[in-house]
Amino acid sequence: MLNKVGMVSLGCSKNRVDSEQLLGMLTSCGFATVSDPSLADVIIVNTCGFIDAAKEDSIVNILEMARFKENGNCKYLVVTGCLSQRYKEDLETELPEVDMFYGVSEYEELAKRLASLCGLDKNTINCGGRLLTTPNFRAYLRIADGCDNRCTYCAIPLIRGGRKSVPMENLIEEATRLAENGVTELTVIAQDTTSYGTDIYGESRICELLRELAKIAKLKWIRLLYTYPNTVDEKLIDTIVSEEKLLNYIDMPIQHIDSEMLKRMNRHGTREHIEDIVKYIRKAAPDFVLRTTAIVGFPGETDEQFDELVRFMEENPFDRLGAFTYSQEDGTPASEFDGQIDEDVKQSRYDRLYSMQQPISLEFNKKRVGSMGTVLVEMRDGDTLYCRSYAEAPEIDGFIVVNDAPEDINEGDYITVKLVEAKEYDMIGELA
Structure with missing residues (x-):
């Protein structure tokens, strides 16, 4: 029986959820997961096709996994995800090592095919579960797939189509199940989280969803990522600030600030709204952490327009920044x-x-020195703990490093630390 499956999941957290759902289907019908690809009968590479660098990384990983067809147990090499969705025919020609290609909406079909090929019962597949690839104390909750915003640089609508929100009752059921299985930190994601529900309810229901999630007893931290600036409003900020489990942290990608650039990007909203909501956030909760992303080198961007972006970021500092060079998709x-x-x-x-x-991030961390607070132990390496507070999102922000930790502190524990030293992206803490 061929029942060992290995998964390489690339790209964003939304893609990770796809991987977890596929693994949930496969394990429900008898597959066992392995972390060593040389032991896998089936290797699946779930690809990213968002920007050129991600495409290149996907190809490198596919070729790396292909060698296990000769030097391992691999009988079937499968490519799924965004790259396969966009370029299936080209990939079939260029990568004969791959046995099958599936797009982003074909995971159930793939699971049934693999079950049949490997001598397992496809009729026992459960499409409702997930096998987490994150540490078992945290998980992502994808509340919608696809996007309706149609930014001119973005291929996501071409790959995943328009927004498809998940009904709220389904999300509450999924989050409750995750919490019952040990998840205490939930990160809410979508291409545009603040437009959640507009396609099925006729209006945004993100605030209502967050309040319902906060009622789940075993959840401790709930974090909101991938908001859209023009739909971040006072109601949302007030909701976050008023609920203890909702972390005072928001990811609000502005991409640019020059009005002409925003128009060419087809980004909705205005500089004035962004300035106003940043001021409101700072007033509503001085400890609120703001993260943003920006694109540089968009077609037609002049030196003056780039300078305007830099000045804006200096005058309206964000605590966290992710920057990207424009990729011609x-x-x-x-x-x-x-x-x-x-x-x-x-x-x-x-x-x-x-x-x-860099100096903005360093200054943000310096202001935290001397404070005490709760952190989540993300990793342990010997007597060193790598932790996160409410101010550090998983996988994209830094760590709070605690040395000389006693043996009885484990990954997934919540502990109290005092912050004693600041670096640009990380901090040093001591047990309180």
Whole structure:
């Protein structure tokens, strides 16, 4: 019987949820997961196809896994995900090592096919479960798939279609099940979390959803990522601040601030709204942590427009920043725009933006020195703990490092620490 499956999950947290749902289907009918690909009868590479660097990383991983067909137990190499969705025919020609390609909406079909090929009963597949690939104390809750915003640089609507919100009762059921299985930190995700429900309820229900999630007894921390600036409003901020389990942390990608750039990107909303909501957040809760992302080198971006972005970030500092150089994606409107920027100019602007952000991030951490608070132990390495507070989102922010920890502290524990030293992205803490 061929029943050992290995998974390589690439890209964003939304893609990770796809991987976990597929693994849940496979294990429900008798597959066993293995972390060593040399032991796997089936290897699945769940790819990302969002930007050029992600595509290249996907190809590298596919080729790396292909060697286990000759030097391991692998009988079937499967490619799924966004890259397979967009470029299936090209990949079939270029990668004969791969046995099958499946897109982002074909996971149940794939699970049934693999079950049949490997001598397992496809009729026992349960499509409602997930096998977490995160530590068992934290999980992502994907509240919608696809996107309706149609930013001119973004291929997500081409890959995953328009917004498809998950009914609230299904999400509460899933979150409750995760909590019963040991999850205490829930990170709420989608392409645009603040538009949750507009397609099925006719209005955003993100605040209502967050309040219902906060009622789940065994959840301790709930964090909101991937909000859209023009739909972040006072009601949302007040909801977060008023609920103890909702962390005072928000990820609000602005992408740019120049009005002409925002128009060319087809980003809704205005600079004035962003400035106003940032001021409201700072007033509502001084300890509130703001994260954003920005794109540099978008077609037509002038030096003056980039300078405006830098000035805005200096005058309205965000505690966390993720920056990207523009990637020219097939089929997107922006890929056809005049004024494509040279790669060296993009890189120079990227470097300058991060150079601007580094002292802001350091100053944010310095202000925290001397404070005490609750942290979650993410990892343990010997007597060193790598922890996160409400101010550090999993996988994208830094750590609070605690040395000389006693043996009775485990991963997933919540402990109290005093912050004693600040670095640009990490902090040093001591047990309180």
